[in-house]
Amino acid sequence: MISTMFDSSKPVLSAVASIMLMQTVANELIPRELLNFVQSGLSHLFCQSPTRFTVVVEEFQGMRRNHVFEAAEAYLGTKATVSVERVKAGKSEDHKKLEFNIDRNEEVSDVFEGISVKWKLICIQVDKSRIRSYSDDSSAVSEIRSYELTFHKKHKNKIFDSYLPYVIEIANQMKQGNMAIKIRSNNEYDDYEYKYVWNHEPVKFNHPMSFNTLAIDEGLQRDIMNDLDKFVSAREFYRRTGKAWKRGYLLYGPPGTGKSSLIAAMANYLNYDIYDLDLTNVEDNKSLKQLILDIPNRSILVIEDIDCNINLQNREEEKEVNGDNKVTLSGLLNAVDGLWSCCGEEHIIVFTTNHKDRLDPALLRPGRMDKHIHLSYCNFSAFKKLVINYLCITEHELFEKIEQLLGQVQVTPAEIAEELTKDCDATECLQDLIESLQAKKMIKEEMIE
Numbered sequence: 001m002i003s004t005m006f007d008s009s010k011p012v013l014s015a016v017a018s019i020m021l022m023q024t025v026a027n028e029l030i031p032r033e034l035l036n037f038v039q040s041g042l043s044h045l046f047c048q049s050p051t052r053f054t055v056v057v058e059e060f061q062g063m064r065r066n067h068v069f070e071a072a073e074a075y076l077g078t079k080a081t082v083s084v085e086r087v088k089a090g091k092s093e094d095h096k097k098l099e100f101n102i103d104r105n106e107e108v109s110d111v112f113e114g115i116s117v118k119w120k121l122i123c124i125q126v127d128k129s130r131i132r133s134y135s136d137d138s139s140a141v142s143e144i145r146s147y148e149l150t151f152h153k154k155h156k157n158k159i160f161d162s163y164l165p166y167v168i169e170i171a172n173q174m175k176q177g178n179m180a181i182k183i184r185s186n187n188e189y190d191d192y193e194y195k196y197v198w199n200h201e202p203v204k205f206n207h208p209m210s211f212n213t214l215a216i217d218e219g220l221q222r223d224i225m226n227d228l229d230k231f232v233s234a235r236e237f238y239r240r241t242g243k244a245w246k247r248g249y250l251l252y253g254p255p256g257t258g259k260s261s262l263i264a265a266m267a268n269y270l271n272y273d274i275y276d277l278d279l280t281n282v283e284d285n286k287s288l289k290q291l292i293l294d295i296p297n298r299s300i301l302v303i304e305d306i307d308c309n310i311n312l313q314n315r316e317e318e319k320e321v322n323g324d325n326k327v328t329l330s331g332l333l334n335a336v337d338g339l340w341s342c343c344g345e346e347h348i349i350v351f352t353t354n355h356k357d358r359l360d361p362a363l364l365r366p367g368r369m370d371k372h373i374h375l376s377y378c379n380f381s382a383f384k385k386l387v388i389n390y391l392c393i394t395e396h397e398l399f400e401k402i403e404q405l406l407g408q409v410q411v412t413p414a415e416i417a418e419e420l421t422k423d424c425d426a427t428e429c430l431q432d433l434i435e436s437l438q439a440k441k442m443i444k445e446e447m448i449e
């Protein structure tokens with residue numbers, strides 16, 4: 001019986017044996033990558049439905065990384081944590097959050113405007129020496145990677161015109177949201193160009209100030225945040241009205257009222273890099289123009305103490321005062337408002353001054369500085385925020401006395417912050433603050449008499 005079974009299965013067994021032999025020979029003689037390629041081609045031939053359409057997104061286009069691949073990688077990372085069993089996690093120093101990637105040969109489903117699509121990461125093993133032509137990194141993985149995006153043929157146009165651009169847009173937003181904020185200044189001297197340029201190695205902007213910790217009037221804070229929200233979502237508005245997508249803020253008020261702190265809070269809120277322009281390092285209007293042209297989208301250009309930096313009071317006199325080779329008021333106005341200032345998008349320009357009255361009216365007119373923000377002495381609502389920040393308390397029996405004194409004397413948030421850091425004990429800090437406010441009050445009264 002057994003021998004009969006063996007006899008009848010003989011042709012099958014010998015066929016299996018032949019296939020195994022052929023496979024061993026093929027594995028020995030045919031390069032691995034060619035085998036993978038043939039295998040993946042054959043599986044497509046048998047599995048591909050005639051109604052399906054596949055877009056292949058390879059990792060490299062010639063020597064350069066393909067942006068669509070990078071976008072797909074970032075976009076699918078967010079989908080992967082929900083829809084696959086296995087993901088890769090990583091984080092670099094420049095990133096704020098963890099990033100997830102789908103693993104090789106994993107499939108991720110997505111739905112866009114009712115259309116179902118499938119993404120698959122295809123990895124083909126190659127000889128490591130060949131990968132050098134694609135990447136300089138000698139530790140590069142020895143494989144060629146691509147994404148395959150598959151969907152019903154009838155949705156081809158929608159996928160090309162809407163879905164892929166959407167994936168790229170979302171990936172860009174994620175990238176910007178995840179990048180640590182950087183600050184640059186024009187303090188690096190370029191020996192070839194004989195002028196100062198933005199420093200090539202930006203500094204990580206670690207300023208912790210946020211709208212939660214900034215002590216300003218609540219109404220003013222709401223107004224600024226609404227204005228920023230409106231600005232970042234107004235791409236269409238700026239296009240429709242033919243205006244450059246930029247917004248100018250003039251922050252003015254006495255020293256120590258939080259102008260620099262507000263800039264930090266704005267940068268942290270928007271996740272924009274800061275370009276801190278030192279006008280004394282700018283040789284002439286041409287250099288200023290170049291510096292501003294070099295600022296990328298989604299950045300904040302800051303010019304602090306604009307009244308002290310340079311003589312910008314009177315355009316009529318500027319030739320005499322500044323000479324021909326200096327930055328003039330007209331040059332600065334052109335930089336923030338001229339035709340070529342439209343070259344970038346999502347630019348915020350912030351000027352600060354302690355003396356608004358010293359600025360030329362041309363600098364202040366609407367369209368140049370869209371919003372004038374007055375940062376003033378500390379009121380009770382700002383004080384309460386400082387107390388939460390520094391002493392972690394929301395109520396205290398001495399608050400009533402302090403509220404009364406704040407209505408009578410002018411004190412900056414910086415001065416209050418100094419008092420609140422003098423001691424560890426909350427009551428002692430507040431007592432010290434009351435004494436210093438009373439001393440200010442006495443001086444004021446003596447001056448009036």
Ligand SMILES: Nc1ncnc2c1ncn2[C@@H]1O[C@H](COP(=O)(O)OP(=O)(O)OP(=O)(O)O)[C@@H](O)[C@H]1O
Nearest residue numbers: 214215216254255256257258259260261413414417
């Ligand atoms: N509104 C505020 N909220 C919280 N902290 C503040 C505020 N204003 C000032 N401070 C504290 O005082 C310090 C100095 O403030 P800041 O540099 O922002 O003031 P400024 O108005 O820019 O001053 P200047 O005109 O001298 O440049 C800050 O580091 C911060 O600790």
